[in-house]
Amino acid sequence: xxxxxxxxxxxxxxxxxxxxxxxxxxxxxxxxxxxxxxxxxxxxxxxxxxxxxxxxxxxxxxxxxxxxxxxxxxxxxxxxxxxxxxxxxxxxxxxxxxxxxxxxxxxxxxxxxxxxxxxxxxxxxxxxxxxxxxxxxxxxxxxxxxxxxxxxxxxxxxxxxxxxxxxxxxxxxxxxxxxxxxxxxxxxxxxxxxxxxxxxxxxxxxxxxxxxxxxxxxxxxxxxxxxxxxxxxxxxxxxxxxxxxxxxxxxxxxxxxxxxxxxxxxxxxxxxxxx
Amino acid sequence: xxxxxxxxxxxxxxxxxxxxxxxxxxxxxxxxxxxxxxxxxxxxxxxxxxxxxxxxxxxxxxxxxxxxxxxxxxxxxxxxxxxxxxxxxxxxxxxxxxxxxxxxxxxxxxxxxxxxxxxxxxxxxxxxxxxxxxxxxxxxxxxxxxxxxxxxxxxxxxxxxxxxxxxxxxxxxxxxxxxxxxxxxxxxxxxxxxxxxxxxxxxxxxxxxxxxxxxxxxxxxxxxxxxxxxxxxxxxxxxxxxxxxxxxxxxxxxxxxxxxxxxxxxxxxxxxxxxxxxxxxxxxxxxxxx
Numbered sequence: 039x040x041x042x043x044x045x046x047x048x049x050x051x052x053x054x055x056x057x058x059x060x061x062x063x064x065x066x067x068x069x070x071x072x073x074x075x076x077x078x079x080x081x082x083x084x085x086x087x088x089x090x091x092x093x094x095x096x097x098x099x100x101x102x103x104x105x106x107x108x109x110x111x112x113x114x115x116x117x118x119x120x121x122x123x124x125x126x127x128x129x130x131x132x133x134x135x136x137x138x139x140x141x142x143x144x145x146x147x148x149x150x151x152x153x154x155x156x157x158x159x160x161x162x163x164x165x166x167x168x169x170x171x172x173x174x175x176x177x178x179x180x181x182x183x184x185x186x187x188x189x190x191x192x193x194x195x196x197x198x199x200x201x202x203x204x205x206x207x208x209x210x211x212x213x214x215x216x217x218x219x220x221x222x223x224x225x226x227x228x229x230x231x232x233x234x235x236x237x238x239x240x241x242x243x244x245x246x247x248x249x250x251x252x253x254x255x256x257x258x259x260x261x262x263x264x265x266x267x268x269x270x271x272x273x274x275x276x277x278x279x280x281x282x283x284x285x286x287x288x289x290x291x292x293x294x295x296x297x298x299x300x301x302x303x304x305x306x307x308x309x310x311x312x313x
Numbered sequence: 314x315x316x317x318x319x320x321x322x323x324x325x326x327x328x329x330x331x332x333x334x335x336x337x338x339x340x341x342x343x344x345x346x347x348x349x350x351x352x353x354x355x356x357x358x359x360x361x362x363x364x365x366x367x368x369x370x371x372x373x374x375x376x377x378x379x380x381x382x383x384x385x386x387x388x389x390x391x392x393x394x395x396x397x398x399x400x401x402x403x404x405x406x407x408x409x410x411x412x413x414x415x416x417x418x419x420x421x422x423x424x425x426x427x428x429x430x431x432x433x434x435x436x437x438x439x440x441x442x443x444x445x446x447x448x449x450x451x452x453x454x455x456x457x458x459x460x461x462x463x464x465x466x467x468x469x470x471x472x473x474x475x476x477x478x479x480x481x482x483x484x485x486x487x488x489x490x491x492x493x494x495x496x497x498x499x500x501x502x503x504x505x506x507x508x509x510x511x512x513x514x515x516x517x518x519x520x521x522x523x524x525x526x527x528x529x530x531x532x533x534x535x536x537x538x539x540x541x542x543x544x545x546x547x548x549x550x551x552x553x554x555x556x557x558x559x560x561x562x563x564x565x566x567x568x569x570x571x572x573x574x575x576x577x578x579x580x581x582x583x584x585x586x587x588x589x590x591x592x593x594x595x596x597x598x599x600x601x602x603x
Binding site for chain 1: 346347348349353399400402403449450453454455456457458461479482483484485486487488489490512515548551552553556557559560563564566567569572573576578581582584585586
């Protein structure tokens with residue numbers, strides 16, 4: 039069996055003033071998996087994914103990327119393997135133009151100018167910002183700054199991509215775009231990890247849902263496992279709710295229907311069987 | 314707002330291109346629209362920050378409690394209107410070391426006496442159930458916690474108009490529900506006019522009396538919430554209908570509408586889930602694990 043993309047063993051993390059954000063986390067994410075981390079506000083989701091690129095280092099336990107312990111490896115070194123788009127794009131954006139912002143990462147990877155330009159062009163086209171190369175990032179609205187921060191990560195072409203709340207502030211088309219990007223990344227073999235409160239996005243775009251409460255993992259399964267009626271008390275304990283499609287499916291006795299497509303599919307199947 | 318048109322300083326493009334909008338005392342009016350429609354700019358203009366604090370060119374008329382914003386000083390606008398920015402990190406003062414002090418920052422600047430300040434801070438924290446965060450460092454909160462603290466800071470000002478730019482964007486589902494309930498209550502109890510910009514149409518359906526759809530700097534539709542949110546044109550404007558409307562449509566498209574007869578989807582969405590420790594209005598977790 040190949041090395042897992044990410045292996046977290048017994049990780050604890052304390053913020054200053056003694057706030058314990060992670061407490062005994064064990065997690066294995068295999069190469070090419072599409073995983074989303076959910077949980078109440080302050081449950082440790084962002085803190086957890088920041089352990090994966092070395093931005094935060096565990097107080098106890100260890101994190102390995104592609105079989106190599108992070109240990110004291112530099113963030114810049116890890117950036118070749120793990121890209122992380124922040125929840126707040128303004129913590130990430132610093133350049134004077136959209137092009138310079140996206141080119142920063144590839145330049146530090148030592149790509150040639152031609153390769154770099156191609157990577158920038160590709161990433162901007164993917165997020166729908168082609169044509170805005172010369173724009174100052176702060177002349178973009180919040181939703182497009184989020185997409186710019188995402189483009190900067192895509193341009194790095196890392197095997198592991200982490201998206202912290204990628205749908206925040208996006209309209210319907212923006213969410214569809216993010217969903218398409220997740221599917222494309224996954225389709226080309228990348229490991230995609232997201233943090234999200236958007237339960238419809240969670241159910242539609244990911245194959246595995248990791249549920250956190252107070253710095254611990256309390257559920258780890260498919261969207262059907264996470265949003266099926268049996269898991270509702272667990273969800274409620276971390277202030278989550280299943281998407282409406284799952285509620286309707288449960289009420290109609292259709293079993294776990296985490297997505298609208300699953301709900302319609304189950305209704306259609308029942309209708310056909312009853313004929 | 315009457316025919317409000319606004320261009321940022323140094324630009325000629327009108328981000329708002331003739332907006333008419335009223336928000337009455339005690340009412341919640343929601344504005345929905347696609348990205349880059351001008352929603353955040355509308356918030357800045359409604360609150361008077363544009364042009365008072367950030368310049369730019371405003372034409373038409375924007376009245377805040379009866380006075381043209383263009384003629385108000387920054388402190389006068391701030392006394393009438395509280396604004397919550399989309400990104401809570403830009404809202405926090407950066408000058409305080411605890412959440413309690415952060416929420417007290419606004420009331421202190423209003424010149425209130427200490428008793429009134431304490432009452433307002435504790436009241437705002439109780440409204441959003443974040444008393445457990447009182448001693449935390451505002452710079453070391455999760456995104457969702459920071460958003461609740463920023464909102465509490467604005468509520469503590471008890472303004473006559475509250476302008477909220479996606480107040481629940483970083484909240485978990487229960488937090489979103491709690492903030493929705495809290496805003497409805499706050500508006501009704503204090504007679505506050507609330508202008509709410511929000512992508513979550515499920516939340517809008519629950520708390521807004523009226524919805525305006527902003528596209529390209531213009532309001533293209535406006536009316537009672539249920540009517541606007543059920544309008545098929547909404548999706549064409551890049552706005553997602555509420556989950557209940559989406560599901561009804563998807564099921565109807567599959568020819569299975571009969572399966573939903575007798576089921577009130579909007580009510581089902583509001584039901585506490587099995588074993589939920591969180592009926593509406595119950596406290597939020599404070600994110601300080603033992």
